[in-house]
Amino acid sequence: MTNHDDDSERGGISRRHALECMIWAGTGVLWTMSGGVPVSLNLLGAAQAAEAMTTGFTFLQISDSHIGFDKAANPHAIDTLKEAMGKIQALPQKPAFMIHTGDITHLSKAAQFDNAAEIIGGAGFDVHYVPGEHDVIDDDNGKAYLDRYGKGTKGAGWYSFEQNGVHFVGLVNVVNLKAGGLGNLGPEQLAWLADDLKAVSASTPIVVFAHIPLWAIYPEWGWGTDDAAQALSLLKGFGSVTVLNGHIHQIMQKVEGNVTFHTARSTAFPQPAPGTAASPGPMTVPAGQLRGLLGTSSVAVKQGGQELAIIDSTLA
């Protein structure tokens, strides 16, 4: 694995190589979305990227904290979440708010939700949550999650909100899963989404976030959403759509037309790259490598523009 900590070294590399660096080294490569095409910080120019950071606002994505997980891949998932929150609090530019793309807890237990709320809430940011499948396995099929985070949401916990001219949509694709299927949004949520987007102008940047990826990353491991195509067809007419997911505990990015897809790291444990292991289960790595595979994502929104920049940072 190559280390690309050095900015001057990053400056000369090709876009393809930069994407590899983002995936494998992940030391904070900055991407900015311009007309649906991601341009790395270095290709765009540091000045423009800095402007995006300072004239707009940033929000922070955290995912898959799995509070309660204590297996070999990371016996202290609670500690790495604390480390992640410490890094977020130390950021020079404070995020406007945070989103959590699910798997807050490992087993939907009250104490796990409480611990997560204390650690994440302790940083003092507004946090917008969507549930992961691990958050809806209480005996009441998701009541534990909705009791805590369901206020002002519809159905299993979906909702939208506006911030600084950006339309955010939090979707739930982890309930009513069908035998043999993948993630599932369901007709009720899709109808709500169609209605929600009616009031949004085509030039408004849209950020959609959900737990399971809304693109077929690796269906053999369940890494996709059965009815995502219906949601994406509703988003076709908009100039800039960014889809943020978790679930796979590693960074993946894809651009398709007006839509940029990005998955974030976990703060708890890494999972193998698609097809490289017998199963997608937690990947145990030597202790010294763990924090290089955990992390968070920061998204910068340039004021008055459609450009979003995503910075992935590890805990290393």
Place this chain on the structure above:
Amino acid sequence: MIRFPTRPLVGPLAALGLAMVAPAPLQAADAQVVKIDNFTFTPAALTVKPGTTVTFENDDDIPHLVVANDGAFRSKALDTGDTYAFTFTKAGDFAYYCGLHPHMQGKITVAP
């Protein structure tokens, strides 16, 4: 990648231990185990006699949840080492899947 295979296998071993006390012909009919490992039910297809108790045992480092396609049974979330037992009294095919990872599927056939 390093794995530490140190998980306890208490539940099913105890079940097997009990079965071994019983006369040999009853063993297969009374108790069967489906292991969950690497996001796979093993055996994926199992034929049992009516009245058989099937124990699902999670050997993965991630929880799974056993759900019958027709809703006939549903486990709680099974953490590592947890088991779920269901006694099949009626003859027929019972397809099931994991409620957390629905691409995981299996089938119990109950036949006299």
